[in-house]
Amino acid sequence: MAGQSAATIAKTGNNPFLRAVAGLSTLAGWCAAAMIMAAVAITCQMIVIRFVLNGSTVWQTEAVIYLVISATLIGLPYVQRLRGHVNVDLIPISLPPRARFGLAVLTSLLSISIMAIMLWYGFEYWHFAWDRGWRSDTVWGVRLWIPYLAIPVGFALFLLQLIADFVALLTGADKPFGLDL
Amino acid sequence: MDPLVLGGIVALSTILVLFSGVSVALGLLIVSAGFLMIFDGMRSLELMPEILFGKLDNFALLSIPMFIIMGSSIASTRAGADLYEALERWLTRIPGGLVISNLGACALFAAMSGSSPATCAAIGKMGIPEMRKRGYPEGVAAGSIAAGGTLGILIPPSVTMIVYGIATETSIGRLFLAGVIPGLMLVGLFMAWSLYSTWRSGDTERLGSGSYTWAERFEILPRVVPFLLIILGVLYAMYGGIATPSETAAVGALLCLLIAMVIYKLWNPRDLWVVLRDSTKESVMILFIIAAAGVFSYMLSSLFITQSIAEWIGTLDVNRWVLMGAVNVFLLIAGFFLPPVAVILMAAPILLPIITTAGFDPIWFAVVLTINMEIGLISPPVGLNLYVINGIAPDISLKTILTGSLPFVACMVLAIVLLCLFPGLATWLPNLVMGGAM
Amino acid sequence: NATELRLSHQWSNKDIRHKVAQIVADEVAAADVDLDIKIFGSKSLFKPREQYKPLSRGQLDMTVLPLSYAGGQQPAYNLTLMPGLVKNHDHAARLSNSPFMEALEAKMADDDVMVLVHGYLAGGFAGKDKCITKPSDIEGLQTRAAGKAFEQMLAGAGASIASMASSEIYNAMQTGVLQAANTSSSSFVSYRIYEQVSCYTPAGDVALWFMYQPLLMNKSTFEGLSEAQQNALLAAAEKAEAYYLEEAKKQDAASAKVFADAGVEIAQMSADDFDAWRKLAMETSYKKFVDEVSDGQALLDLALAVE
Ligand code: NA
Ligand code: NA
Numbered sequence: 001m002a003g004q005s006a007a008t009i010a011k012t013g014n015n016p017f018l019r020a021v022a023g024l025s026t027l028a029g030w031c032a033a034a035m036i037m038a039a040v041a042i043t044c045q046m047i048v049i050r051f052v053l054n055g056s057t058v059w060q061t062e063a064v065i066y067l068v069i070s071a072t073l074i075g076l077p078y079v080q081r082l083r084g085h086v087n088v089d090l091i092p093i094s095l096p097p098r099a100r101f102g103l104a105v106l107t108s109l110l111s112i113s114i115m116a117i118m119l120w121y122g123f124e125y126w127h128f129a130w131d132r133g134w135r136s137d138t139v140w141g142v143r144l145w146i147p148y149l150a151i152p153v154g155f156a157l158f159l160l161q162l163i164a165d166f167v168a169l170l171t172g173a174d175k176p177f178g179l180d181l
Numbered sequence: 182m183d184p185l186v187l188g189g190i191v192a193l194s195t196i197l198v199l200f201s202g203v204s205v206a207l208g209l210l211i212v213s214a215g216f217l218m219i220f221d222g223m224r225s226l227e228l229m230p231e232i233l234f235g236k237l238d239n240f241a242l243l244s245i246p247m248f249i250i251m252g253s254s255i256a257s258t259r260a261g262a263d264l265y266e267a268l269e270r271w272l273t274r275i276p277g278g279l280v281i282s283n284l285g286a287c288a289l290f291a292a293m294s295g296s297s298p299a300t301c302a303a304i305g306k307m308g309i310p311e312m313r314k315r316g317y318p319e320g321v322a323a324g325s326i327a328a329g330g331t332l333g334i335l336i337p338p339s340v341t342m343i344v345y346g347i348a349t350e351t352s353i354g355r356l357f358l359a360g361v362i363p364g365l366m367l368v369g370l371f372m373a374w375s376l377y378s379t380w381r382s383g384d385t386e387r388l389g390s391g392s393y394t395w396a397e398r399f400e401i402l403p404r405v406v407p408f409l410l411i412i413l414g415v416l417y418a419m420y421g422g423i424a425t426p427s428e429t430a431a432v433g434a435l436l437c438l439l440i441a442m443v444i445y446k447l448w449n450p451r452d453l454w455v456v457l458r459d460s461t462k463e464s465v466m467i468l469f470i471i472a473a474a475g476v477f478s479y480m481l482s483s484l485f486i487t488q489s490i491a492e493w494i495g496t497l498d499v500n501r502w503v504l505m506g507a508v509n510v511f512l513l514i515a516g517f518f519l520p521p522v523a524v525i526l527m528a529a530p531i532l533l534p535i536i537t538t539a540g541f542d543p544i545w546f547a548v549v550l551t552i553n554m555e556i557g558l559i560s561p562p563v564g565l566n567l568y569v570i571n572g573i574a575p576d577i578s579l580k581t582i583l584t585g586s587l588p589f590v591a592c593m594v595l596a597i598v599l600l601c602l603f604p605g606l607a608t609w610l611p612n613l614v615m616g617g618a619m
Numbered sequence: 620n621a622t623e624l625r626l627s628h629q630w631s632n633k634d635i636r637h638k639v640a641q642i643v644a645d646e647v648a649a650a651d652v653d654l655d656i657k658i659f660g661s662k663s664l665f666k667p668r669e670q671y672k673p674l675s676r677g678q679l680d681m682t683v684l685p686l687s688y689a690g691g692q693q694p695a696y697n698l699t700l701m702p703g704l705v706k707n708h709d710h711a712a713r714l715s716n717s718p719f720m721e722a723l724e725a726k727m728a729d730d731d732v733m734v735l736v737h738g739y740l741a742g743g744f745a746g747k748d749k750c751i752t753k754p755s756d757i758e759g760l761q762t763r764a765a766g767k768a769f770e771q772m773l774a775g776a777g778a779s780i781a782s783m784a785s786s787e788i789y790n791a792m793q794t795g796v797l798q799a800a801n802t803s804s805s806s807f808v809s810y811r812i813y814e815q816v817s818c819y820t821p822a823g824d825v826a827l828w829f830m831y832q833p834l835l836m837n838k839s840t841f842e843g844l845s846e847a848q849q850n851a852l853l854a855a856a857e858k859a860e861a862y863y864l865e866e867a868k869k870q871d872a873a874s875a876k877v878f879a880d881a882g883v884e885i886a887q888m889s890a891d892d893f894d895a896w897r898k899l900a901m902e903t904s905y906k907k908f909v910d911e912v913s914d915g916q917a918l919l920d921l922a923l924a925v926e
Binding site: 029032033036037039040041043044046047051061064065068069071072075076078079082084085086087088089090091092103104106107110111113114115117118121122124125148151155177 | 198199200201202203204205206207208210211214226227228229230231233234237238239240242243246247250418423424428430431432434435454457458460461462463464465466468469470472518519520561562563565
């Protein structure tokens with residue numbers, strides 16, 4: 001009926017573009033999962049260093065934060081592919097097929113536009129940090145363009161998956177809002 | 182334009198955009214971008230990615246994927262079934278013992294999982310078919326699990342409490358403790374209702390399950406030990422000076438993964454990947470909503486809407502309980518449509534100053550808010566738990582699940598009323614463990 | 620239609636730094652030059668450490684900011700939170716009007732940022748089980764320090780550094796994850812650390828921890844204002860700066876009183892203790908600073924030259 005459609009996944013049919021994007025998104029999902037696991041490992045390492053060895057922990061907190069942010073941004077396309085981003089599809093579900101198709105086109109275009117804007121300014125922000133040589137203000141002093149790289153990369157892959165979903169909608173490879181009926 | 186009028190327009194546009202079926206996070210970004218562009222100029226639009234990144238730049242958010250991994254790794258084993266079977270063997274003498282064991286299992290599982298859908302799925306997979314087999318009404322079977330699952334965010338650990346703690350800068354350790362007694366109280370209310378309705382449905386004979394020998398009862402106990410170890414381990418790490426609450430989540434995640442692998446033989450990389458994939462999916466979804474809601478609240482603040490609403494409410498001369506009632510209605514309605522984290526992040530900055538000026542305790546309010554969000558989880562149109570149940574038992578109609586859940590919604594409303602009458606239900610335990618009120 | 624400037628900061632409206640901003644806003648409003656300063660306090664617009672970037676890009680007009688937060692953008696700013704570099708509040712005021720500050724302001728100008736109101740605030744140490752006055756006191760303790768240079772110096776004294784947000788200090792102290800902390804007088808009070816510690820070493824006749832927290836403005840935005848508006852801003856800033864210095868001095872004693880009232884032992888750092896810390900800082904944080912920043916030695920010399 002609505003909410004997070006648990007079982008469905010974006011359909012690709014035999015379209016090579018859709019398949020390629022699906023592959024990229026899946027790869028991104030693996031990276032995101034790996035980064036989350038790395039964050040778990042580093043946090044546990046930090047507790048051991050501090051509690052068991054009474055040592056200093058200066059870089060772990062920051063590393064974990066950047067890993068979780070990167071996992072989120074890089075994971076976006078994969079979650080889109082798995083239809084994991086929740087929505088309210090009360091209205092789409094009650095619309096007749098043609099109107100539903102029209103609404104799906106509209107929401108797709110809106111989603112694509114907002115991510116294009118985010119990608120544009122996100123890239124600019126990343127470039128600014130890179131150009132100015134910004135670092136984090138800690139003892140570790142990470143070069144900020146490294147964690148910031150997740151912004152343009154994640155948004156670009158997400159945009160790509162959104163475009164692929166739009167193509168799938170237009171070519172009929174997938175149904176509006178992934179709804180059967 | 183007057184910020185209050187503008188606030189109204191923003192609210193209407195947000196509803197319109199979210200109802201179009203666009204994903205919640207993107208919808209929030211679209212609305213934010215629109216209003217920033219029109220009323221704030223391009224320089225605010227440029228800032229959006231930076232603000233989005235900044236909202237995620239918080240160590241406490243780490244605990245969200247961690248507490249989700251805890252739940253989903255255990256949920257992917259037969260641990261849920263073990264837990265539930267153990268409870269059943271011991272409670273079988275009581276009429277309706279099965280539904281009691283299910284609710285108890287939900288509560289125990291909630292103590293290991295930070296998310297409600299995970300709790301619902303873990304117990305429901307085993308519990309719903311079993312209850313139907315033994316002749317429980319479908320509505321009670323589905324409703325009790327849907328409602329029991331919502332305890333995942335009230336009984337600690339809780340993802341929504343973490344988000345609330347971050348948004349309002351209240352102690353997460355304190356918030357977790359505040360959820361314990363109200364959580365147990367809700368379990369009690371749920372059990373009372375289930376017993377009553379089972380009894381009312383007649384034929385209580387059939388509801389008593391097979392009898393077990395004492396040997397059978399003791400034999401199953403060791404299988405509950407891993408659960409208790411995890412819960413005790415996490416509690417010890419959190420309140421015993423080993424780690425901060427956010428760090429503890431990582432310990433819990435590692436413990437659960439290890440126990441799933443070692444004790445429940447979850448070795449196959451494919452199965453492990455399923456655990457990791459599901460956790461990643463749910464975490465990324467929640468974290469992206471958090472980030473987008475952060476941009477949304479930047480927009481509200483930048484257009485001075487948040488500040489004006491808080492000021493306006495401050496000038497209203499109403500009884501504090503009328504105010505609390507209005508806040509609850511607002512949260513309830515928001516919860517019908519939006520996932521808990523989105524509601525908390527959008528509402529907390531506006532509501533908290535109002536709540537504290539009216540003399541309510543922010544820790545207590547977190548519990549009231551969470552129960553409101555639990556109601557949202559089992560009410561249409563976005564009731565995540567309803568869809569989880571629908572996935573587990575596709576042949577029970579959504580209507581039956583819904584009507585079966587309704588009495589449990591009434592229990593939750595009753596719980597809110599009780600909390601208003603006796604605020605100590607939420608505040609006593611944190612004050613006892615962590616010292617005087619903050 | 621009046622020009623509107625947006626000022627962002629992280630503090631509550633009772634905080635001295637909010638009052639400094641409020642004075643500037645009120646004075647400018649009173650000057651009647653069609654200039655309106657809208658204050659976004661309590662991190663309602665930007666997170667504390669995320670204010671400098673939009674400020675330098677003109678997306679934010681003004682902020683009250685601990686300048687060392689921007690040490691990642693301009694490493695020279697790390698000198699504004701260097702252990703033992705400032706001796707007391709009067710010395711701090713002299714530093715604000717020295718060639719050292721001029722050199723820093725030149726760096727800010729590179730980022731299109733300028734100072735309207737100078738000001739330093741002091742801070743101290745708190746220990747869960749014992750007093751911390753000299754370097755040997757901190758050895759082996761899990762410590763949360765405010766600022767990179769302090770972390771380096773305390774590590775040099777044998778402390779174990781735990782990095783966490785200042786909002787986590789309270790709980791970490793309570794459960795015993797943390798045994799010592801070092802931060803500003805006002806943070807110690809606002810996070811109610813007095814409930815969790817047995818001893819507090821406030822800033823007194825000498826203090827180790829001084830942090831430069833000016834009111835900054837985007838330079839291009841300032842230059843885009845009319846002459847009358849600029850003059851009104853500068854006049855307001857002058858008034859605010861006098862208030863800032865006077866109130867900063869009162870903060871330390873006030874925090875000591877809050878801790879004493881809560882039954883916490885109050886310790887004093889002696890001149891010898893101060894020298895011992897400073898010697899240690901020279902070998903650790905000062906040295907690292909000079910290594911990391913190309914013109915670091917010259918800047919440090921400028922700062923040390925201020926009597
Ligand atoms: Na839970
Ligand atoms: Na709902």
